[in-house]
Amino acid sequence: MVNIFDDFMYYLCLFIDKKRSYTYDDLILVLRDGWGDPQLKFWTIKNFKLVKIGDQNVVYDIKRNLPIVTYENLYQRIKECHERVGHHGRDKTWVEVGIRMIIT
Numbered sequence: 001m002v003n004i005f006d007d008f009m010y011y012l013c014l015f016i017d018k019k020r021s022y023t024y025d026d027l028i029l030v031l032r033d034g035w036g037d038p039q040l041k042f043w044t045i046k047n048f049k050l051v052k053i054g055d056q057n058v059v060y061d062i063k064r065n066l067p068i069v070t071y072e073n074l075y076q077r078i079k080e081c082h083e084r085v086g087h088h089g090r091d092k093t094w095v096e097v098g099i100r101m102i103i104t
Helices: 004-015 024-033 038-047 071-084 090-100
Strands: 048-053 056-061
Touching (some): 024 038, 024 048, 038 048, 071 090
16 A cells, blocks of 8 residues: 555655755746756756646656645645545545655
8 A cells, every 4th residue: 555644755855955945836947947056956857857738837756657736736636536436435545646646
């Protein structure tokens, strides 16, 4: 079984820097425009890719090829997974979340 909490904490720690905390928008700026300091650029390009879906840019994790879900979209995405498994409970919902996305 996928431990979603460990994945969440791993990616949360990736975003935390002693000097600065990076946001989802910072990742998009680096991947789309090349914005940022060299260390941020290297880390972002190594771990993430930008996928354009329609007119919206979505950041994907390179290793697992899953979209990064922001805090603002968290409820909506968990609700979609809960409905996708047919309202069959917490554990099945979290397994579906682990298969479909990475939460940050």
